[in-house]
Amino acid sequence: MVCFPKYIVFLVVLLFSSSVSAQHNHDGTGEDSTLSFVEMMISLQTQLEILTRSVIVDDFGEAHDAAYKIATHEGPSLKELQIVMKALGGKAESFEACDKKVHDLAMKIAINAHNKDGDAMVNNYTDLVKQVRTCHLEFREIVQNAK
Numbered sequence: 001m002v003c004f005p006k007y008i009v010f011l012v013v014l015l016f017s018s019s020v021s022a023q024h025n026h027d028g029t030g031e032d033s034t035l036s037f038v039e040m041m042i043s044l045q046t047q048l049e050i051l052t053r054s055v056i057v058d059d060f061g062e063a064h065d066a067a068y069k070i071a072t073h074e075g076p077s078l079k080e081l082q083i084v085m086k087a088l089g090g091k092a093e094s095f096e097a098c099d100k101k102v103h104d105l106a107m108k109i110a111i112n113a114h115n116k117d118g119d120a121m122v123n124n125y126t127d128l129v130k131q132v133r134t135c136h137l138e139f140r141e142i143v144q145n146a147k
């Protein structure tokens with residue numbers, strides 16, 4: 001029988017479970033979600049604060065969990081999503097692309113934390129914060145003005 005190194009098994013399980021939950025959460029269907037967009041963002045902020053602390057002290061366990069929670073966060077309610085998508089109009093696709101970049105960076109951080117690779121983790125963390133700011137600069141006002 002072929003024995004795969006542990007980290008390969010871990011990566012396959014991680015990628016499989018994350019893609020299912022990311023599809024489940026990230027495509028924003030949120031039939032059973034009751035979250036407003038702001039509530040969703042504030043729960044992301046809580047995870048980002050935990051992630052910041054764990055990255056600067058190399059707490060790999062906490063960093064993995066916080067990054068994974070950011071990558072697989074619950075989407076907004078369907079009603080809220082319809083308001084946001086209507087406000088975005090033709091920008092909906094670039095919004096989704098921006099969101100996916102944040103999701104993918106959070107997944108990379110979770111893998112870096114699993115591999116106890118602090119240098120890669122802080123580099124991806126820095127890119128994640130930059131990417132979140134880019135998304136906010138492009139979309140925050142549009143959505144806020146839709147309310």
Ligand code: HEM
Nearest residue numbers: 037038041044045048095098099102132135139140143144
């Ligand atoms: C780790 C990831 C993220 C964190 C920690 C975060 C955090 C926040 C925070 C703190 C706010 C302000 C909430 C308030 O008004 O009190 C906010 C608003 C917002 N964010 Fe994010 N954000 C993240 C990712 C994203 C991404 C990827 C997008 C878009 C692709 C996005 C789009 C928005 C929008 C549109 C608002 C305005 C919501 C509203 O006023 O209704 N955010 N975010």
